[in-house]
Amino acid sequence: MVEISLYGPWAVITGASSGIGKAFAEHLAAAGLNLVLAARSTDKLHALGDELSRRHGIAHRVVTVDLSRPGAAGALTEATGELDVGLLVSNAGGGRPGQLLDQQLQDLHSRLTLNAVTHLDLVHAFGPRLVARGRGKHQAGIVLVSAHGALQGLPNMAHESAAKAYVLNLGEALHHELAPAGVNVTVMLPGNVDTPIIDAFGLDRSALPIRPQPADRAVAEFMRAFLKGRALHIPGRLMRLMTRVMPRGLAVRVNGRMLAQAARNLAERPPATAKTS
Template sequence: MNVVLVARSTERLTSLGADLRRDHGVAYRVVTADLSSPDGARTVLAACADLDVGLLVSNAGGGHPGLFLDQELKDLHRRLTLNTTTHMELSYGFGRRFVARGGGGVLLVSALGAVHGLPNMAHESAARAYVLNLGEALHYELAPAKVNVMVMLPGNVDTPIIETFGLDRADLPIRPRPAAAAVRETLAAFGRHRPMHIPGRLMRMMTRFVPRSRLVRLNGRMLGRAAANLRRRESALA
């Protein structure tokens, strides 16, 4: 597959595209866009207007652990656009194109926190719940048009977000799953036309069998410690 790479960092995307071309012989296009801005999704759609896109992987996201009322309203609006509105607009724009072309795929990346409220990350868990419900519904709505839709719910995947959120790896309930393994597993589930997938058998078991109220408390305490770590980090930089 040729790829369109989208993010704010043109330089990093260009480097990644060159690696993909060298290793896999694919063409790439870089689209520089801030997906937390109201125009972000429209920028992507316009930049792909001349391409026969067949698969959308909508992986935009971000967050900031902390109490809901302690955060600035403008930041909450910005992250709501990033975590919710952008996924909706991309799914709508590319979904209509896929139906018109007679097939395609949409892979929405939500988060495991979407299945219940997360204390100290209430805003993000609520936003991600929209993505989960949107994707699950579209899985059935668009199936007759041969458009495959699935939602990925990563819960404990080894990416830089662990440090960005201020999480202590020692606090994580299980060892983070390598990102490449999580992606391979997710794509296999996508190929089986699953509506939703949680990478990692242990994370799936925890989600299914641990009582919901206990998961809310455990994750809330862990994110509370992450928020404290971020405050200390920000104070040290001030």
């Protein structure tokens, strides 16, 4: 199996300030890759980058960017133009539970940019650089972080499940399209991963159908699947089992009820989008 370090010297990670993105940063830094950390939270990115540089002796670069804005991905590609990037981890995303017609169209467009369009923009921008690298003597790869909810339309999160389905299908197709050029593409479908979004949605961890998996464990498991050249991976053995055996209609109803509760929780707070960007 190929070593992660061969995807260096640089990896780009969006949504790197917390949750799954932060776990990717920690995992790749431990493997010796230099990191471009992108998100909105400048202070968090600097703190994370400084810590990882001290601990693992890597270089890092912070790019502050709001990827929910049209064209924002261009700022990230410009900031990394001279770097030898071997791995793109397009992770930034977010959402807000609730019924579609109760939400402002402008907010829906913003989240569509974050959850779908930005992934497209980054793949299209970094793709040629990775293809050129993959055709040489180096490893090249793309990780697209979708969501388990991409596997079906979810009531009370219809918009996000649809947008994440785009990312799933984009990545699965590119896994085959870019393979001849030596670029490894794998889609991550996290479901029961313990991230700050659980708290942002006001959900009780003890009441969830499956105990949340720590983000660092989910990323480590995913990277093993990535290095084996798989097209997609759902972290967590129990989550994969439930995905196979639970009828689609039941999955829609169970998740819909959970997201309805999250929507009620958020209705008691000021309007906001829980982002991992």
